[in-house]
Amino acid sequence: MSPRRWPVLILAAACACSRSAPELPKEKRSAFQILSEGLVSDPPCSSRIPMEWSPSLPVPTLKEGRLLYRVFFRGWHGRPDTGLFLHDAEGDALFSAEGPILDCRQREKPGRAFADEPSTIKDQAEYDARLRALYLSIEEMGRLFAEGNALSTEEKIKTAVFAEEFDALSSPGHARSYRALSPDFWAWVKKNGGKVPSSR
Amino acid sequence: MPRLQTFLLLALLLSPLSLRSSPAPEPKSLAPLEPAARAAAEADIDNLCRSVPEKCDEGQRLLSDYFKTLNAATICDEGSCEIKMVRLLNHRLRDLDERENRLPRPAGETAARPLLRLSVMASGRLMRAAVRMNSPESAIQYSPDDRRFAARDVEEYCLMAASDCTAARALLASDDQLRDELEICGVNGCAFEKADELLLRAEAEMSGYLGLPKIDSSNAVGLYSLANGTDQRIVSLYTTIVNRELDALREGANGLEKSLDHVEKDPADPADSIKSMGADLHERHRRAALGADRLAHHLGYGGDSSRSSHWRGRVNAEAARLSALRARALAVLSARGLVARREAENGVLAGAPRPPPSAAPASRPEPSRTLFDSRMIPRPEASVTSVPDILPGEPSRLKLVNNMLSENPLARADALRRLGLSKTIGDPGRYAAHAFTQKDPSGCAVAAQAQILLAHGLVADSVTAETLERVLIIEAKRKNLMITGTPPEYSGSLLVERGMLVAKNRRTDHATLEAALRRGSVLMAGVNARALWGLGSGPALPHAILLTGAEITSSGTEVLGVYINDSGVSPPGAGRFVPWAEFLRAWQGDFVEVL
Numbered sequence: 001m002s003p004r005r006w007p008v009l010i011l012a013a014a015c016a017c018s019r020s021a022p023e024l025p026k027e028k029r030s031a032f033q034i035l036s037e038g039l040v041s042d043p044p045c046s047s048r049i050p051m052e053w054s055p056s057l058p059v060p061t062l063k064e065g066r067l068l069y070r071v072f073f074r075g076w077h078g079r080p081d082t083g084l085f086l087h088d089a090e091g092d093a094l095f096s097a098e099g100p101i102l103d104c105r106q107r108e109k110p111g112r113a114f115a116d117e118p119s120t121i122k123d124q125a126e127y128d129a130r131l132r133a134l135y136l137s138i139e140e141m142g143r144l145f146a147e148g149n150a151l152s153t154e155e156k157i158k159t160a161v162f163a164e165e166f167d168a169l170s171s172p173g174h175a176r177s178y179r180a181l182s183p184d185f186w187a188w189v190k191k192n193g194g195k196v197p198s199s200r
Numbered sequence: 201m202p203r204l205q206t207f208l209l210l211a212l213l214l215s216p217l218s219l220r221s222s223p224a225p226e227p228k229s230l231a232p233l234e235p236a237a238r239a240a241a242e243a244d245i246d247n248l249c250r251s252v253p254e255k256c257d258e259g260q261r262l263l264s265d266y267f268k269t270l271n272a273a274t275i276c277d278e279g280s281c282e283i284k285m286v287r288l289l290n291h292r293l294r295d296l297d298e299r300e301n302r303l304p305r306p307a308g309e310t311a312a313r314p315l316l317r318l319s320v321m322a323s324g325r326l327m328r329a330a331v332r333m334n335s336p337e338s339a340i341q342y343s344p345d346d347r348r349f350a351a352r353d354v355e356e357y358c359l360m361a362a363s364d365c366t367a368a369r370a371l372l373a374s375d376d377q378l379r380d381e382l383e384i385c386g387v388n389g390c391a392f393e394k395a396d397e398l399l400l401r402a403e404a405e406m407s408g409y410l411g412l413p414k415i416d417s418s419n420a421v422g423l424y425s426l427a428n429g430t431d432q433r434i435v436s437l438y439t440t441i442v443n444r445e446l447d448a449l450r451e452g453a454n455g456l457e458k459s460l461d462h463v464e465k466d467p468a469d470p471a472d473s474i475k476s477m478g479a480d481l482h483e484r485h486r487r488a489a490l491g492a493d494r495l496a497h498h499l500g501y502g503g504d505s506s507r508s509s510h511w512r513g514r515v516n517a518e519a520a521r522l523s524a525l526r527a528r529a530l531a532v533l534s535a536r537g538l539v540a541r542r543e544a545e546n547g548v549l550a551g552a553p554r555p556p557p558s559a560a561p562a563s564r565p566e567p568s569r570t571l572f573d574s575r576m577i578p579r580p581e582a583s584v585t586s587v588p589d590i591l592p593g594e595p596s597r598l599k600l601v602n603n604m605l606s607e608n609p610l611a612r613a614d615a616l617r618r619l620g621l622s623k624t625i626g627d628p629g630r631y632a633a634h635a636f637t638q639k640d641p642s643g644c645a646v647a648a649q650a651q652i653l654l655a656h657g658l659v660a661d662s663v664t665a666e667t668l669e670r671v672l673i674i675e676a677k678r679k680n681l682m683i684t685g686t687p688p689e690y691s692g693s694l695l696v697e698r699g700m701l702v703a704k705n706r707r708t709d710h711a712t713l714e715a716a717l718r719r720g721s722v723l724m725a726g727v728n729a730r731a732l733w734g735l736g737s738g739p740a741l742p743h744a745i746l747l748t749g750a751e752i753t754s755s756g757t758e759v760l761g762v763y764i765n766d767s768g769v770s771p772p773g774a775g776r777f778v779p780w781a782e783f784l785r786a787w788q789g790d791f792v793e794v795l
Contacts, residue, residue: 040742041688041707041790047497050685051726051790052642054740075685076741077641079770080733084741090684105410106684118736124785127737171739 032058032097033135039071039093045104049073049091056089057134057170060142061182067146068096069138070181074111074174087111089177097139114173121168134169137162145188156193163194170197233359234270234321240314241266251306262299266318269293270325277325283333286326290339293319293326297348310373316355323352349422350375357412357420364412371408371423378402378430385437392487395434395441399494400680402427402434435498442491442511449484449518453525456481460528471536474529482699485522489515489696493704497689509706516703523701523795587624587749588632588763588775590614609779613751613760626720626749628763631655632775636665638767642685645744646672647767648724649694652746652794655722658698691744692724692792701795708791710784714759716793723747724792729768731786732778742788743768748775 029037039045039055054076058069072089088111093104121127141162144155151159170178175197179186186196245263249256269292276286300315323339330339354372358365378401385394409427412420459473492511591614595603603615616622634654638647650668653659659668672694676682679697681690692702705712716723729743730736746765752758759780766773778786 037740038707038789043496043499046688047499049687050642050683051688051691051744052644052685052742054742056739074739075642079637079768080735081770084735086739108411110684116735116738118730118738121737124731124737174739 029132030135030139032139033132035095035097035099036069036071036135039095039101039104040073042101045073045091045093045101048104048106049093050075052076053091055093056174056178056181057166058095058138059178059181060138060145060185061094062146062184063094065146066096067142068094068102069142070094072174072177072181073106076116077113078116084116085113086116086171086173087113088174089180092181097142111177117171117173119169119171127169130165131169134162134165137165141185141189145185151192159189159192159194163189163196167195167197172198237314237317237321237359238267240312241318244312244314247306248303252304255304258299259303262296262303262315265292265296266315266322269296270318270322273322273325273329276329279329279332281329283330283335283338286330286333286335287338289326290323293322297352301348301351310369312358313351313355316352317359320352320356320359347426350426351422353420353422361413367408368412368420368423371405371412371427374401374405374408375426375430378405378434382430382433382437390437390441392441392445392491395438396490396494398434399438399498402431403498403680406431435495438491438495438498442488442495445484445488445491446511446514446518449481449488449515452477452481452484453518453521456525456529460525460532463532464528471533471538474532475538481522485515485519485701486696486699488518489702490693493689493693493696497687512704512706516705519701519703519795526701587629588777590617590751590761590777609761609781610777613777613779616753616760617751620754622751622753622760624749624751624763625718626722626747626763628749628775631722631746631748631765632763634665635765635772635774636669636767637770637772639666639669640673642682643669643673644767645686645691645724646676646682646694648744648746648765649692651765651767652695652700652722652724653698656700686744688726688790691726691790692794695792695794703793703795705791705793707789709789710787713787713791716791717747717750717759717762718752719793720749721793721795722749723794726788726790727783727786728788729786732766732783733769740788745773747791751777 036055036058040049040051040053052075053073055071055073058071061068061070071093073091075087075090076085078084090111091106093101095101119127178197190196241263245259248259269289273289275281297319305311327339330336350372354368357368381398405427409423456477463469463471463474492515495511591610600615600618603611606612631651634651638644647669650665650672676694681693692704695702724744725747727743727745729741730738747762748765749763751760761777761779762783763775763777764773766776
């Protein structure tokens with residue numbers, strides 16, 4: 001390298017090294033989303049569910065009039081070069097939005113495996129943003145479902161939008177497991193103009 | 201109900217005319233099974249008469265009284281008695297069960313108890329009657345912790361299905377044995393290993409209970425209460441023992457610290473006291489760490505995280521302290537010439553020669569024990585192998601200058617490193633030589649630990665990575681450190697079992713992770729493989745990888761990225777460089793640090 005280039009190099013190095021650290025992913029998830037996505041790390045799930053399984057999206061359910069949420073857990077196997085396979089529901093948890101996990105267990109039989117279908121949303125940032133919005137929406141739907149009142153037109157529109165978004169962000173292979181988590185909730189969604197998760 | 205009916209019912213109950221095999225008046229739920237249950241009870245008493253003739257009369261009277269009570273309960277169930285009759289019959293059933301409990305059992309404690317099945321049928325009918333009369337409390341007979349209640353649950357399972365009957369009976373027998381052994385432990389004191397065995401058996405008992413189908417009458421509350429009561433007693437014992445082990449670990453570390461203080465001040469001290477403490481401290485750490493994680497896992501069944509994180513926090517603190525003391529001990533011993541200087545610098549106490557500087561050492565020396573962990577090499581030797589490239593090729597200087605200012609984090613990190621403007625922390629080169637692709641779909645955490653063991657020279661040369669993965673999975677399952685996959689509490693526990701010092705961090709922040717990387721430690725981290733592998737968006741794919749090092753700017757102000765070993769891909773991600781922000785997007789908040 002020519003000696004005349006050294007000052008340029010030094011200047012560039014100074015610029016490169018003095019650059020501030022890259023912006024770290026900011027925590028924008030709601031408390032409900034953090035709780036739901038971290039269920040495997042919290043007792044009693046931490047004792048019953050392997051760390052290689054992930055929780056599904058939560059679905060509202062009513063138990064003795066109390067609003068709770070259900071998720072199922074799914075494992076996976078495979079590699080990028082040979083194909084990835086998601087498992088159907090292999091465990092379940094019941095929890096409240098305030099935190100306590102009321103029940104968590106593995107199912108007796110392993111879930112059926114099916115080929116992974118990545119979401120049609122290609123952009124990760126868009127996916128993450130829509131997922132955050134969906135979690136907020138799940139909480140709102142839970143509240144409306146628990147209140148049991150007739151929905152206004154605006155609320156019905158919100159319900160339909162929620163259901164569309166849930167369908168878009170949940171993997172199609174898990175549709176049946178999602179429906180089975182809380183049949184009453186999906187019946188309520190359907191009654192109010194929303195679609196239930198479908199296998200597409 | 202008219203007094204006359206009550207009188208008739210009482211008369212029926214007390215009448216000697218109540219026949220041994222009077223037919224069931226109205227089949228309800230268990231009623232179809234009643235003829236068989238009655239026949240089995242008769243056969244049981246016949247057997248008693250043959251085996252213990254002096255108890256024959258007592259047995260026959262008891263059988264007759266059960267039949268009468270069952271008949272009366274059936275009448276109540278049909279709606280023909282008052283609540284006080286339900287209470288009376290309940291009281292009577294309780295007495296009968298007490299008498300049944302005193303009968304000799306020629307076939308042993310684990311044999312069937314058909315008389316109790318009559319009791320189950322009768323109390324089911326009384327419960328229905330009491331509920332109909334809005335007085336369910338009138339039909340409750342036992343406190344849940346009464347063992348007789350559990351024995352009745354077993355017989356209820358036996359009425360329904362032979363396989364459930366066997367499982368429920370085994371549960372009862374196992375609980376008896378556990379309580380006996382617990383009693384001995386309480387009297388004579390209990391070693392950690394014995395307490396550990398009891399805790400695992402209590403877990404198995406509770407799993408056995410959860411595996412039974414629920415039964416209508418009592419929801420198997422008796423069996424649950426029995427298993428839960430035993431479990432609580434074992435947890436209480438185990439907690440005492442874990443606290444004892446933690447105290448012993450702290451005292452051991454205090455002792456080493458004092459010895460070090462003394463040896464450092466007195467050059468004439470031969471430092472024998474330091475050398476002799478190694479194995480003992482290693483074992484104390486292993487027991488305390490396993491105990492804390494077992495408690496975290498076990499208490500997790502009941503949803504209790506506060507107490508368990510307390511124990512893990514203590515173990516983490518003691519492990520960090522031991523790591524610091526180890527460094528001091530090495531310095532002292534090295535200064536005395538008791539270990540070779542080069543070995544001491546690399547953290548080796550036992551004097552094992554170093555492997556040649558090649559990516560895959562052809563042979564390793566025989567492992568020998570170190571100060572207070574069983575590793576031959578507490579920290580792998582740095583710079584034996586070259587740090588893996590961030591990007592391939594040999595770019596020109598001009599290209600590097602351009603890349604240095606690039607927005608592409610890979611290109612920028614690569615350029616800074618090639619220009620000597622960054623430094624590598626940790627030892628990614630050594631670990632990269634031991635990367636392999638896992639065979640078991642749930643074996644990522646095991647594969648990560650296998651690579652650490654290989655890099656630390658704790659495995660014989662003849663053992664391949666694939667064999668090691670298989671052997672470790674078998675070991676982990678045998679020790680209940682792995683079930684379907686690895687429970688989060690046991691991530692890194694196979695290393696602890698081999699005497700390595702580790703700190704486990706759950707749901708922590710990136711500053712804590714960064715601090716561990718800056719210490720130069722190798723870490724096992726939980727990530728979302730979908731993000732790590734750039735597979736687009738979709739459900740998370742939880743996965744465990746090794747963080748073998750980090751690249752930071754020379755000024756130390758910025759972490760450029762981490763070097764990882766990834767067993768989930770083929771060929772294995774051996775020393776792959778992942779930009780920091782990209783890694784943090786994939787990281788799920790947990791990591792285990794090898795100290």
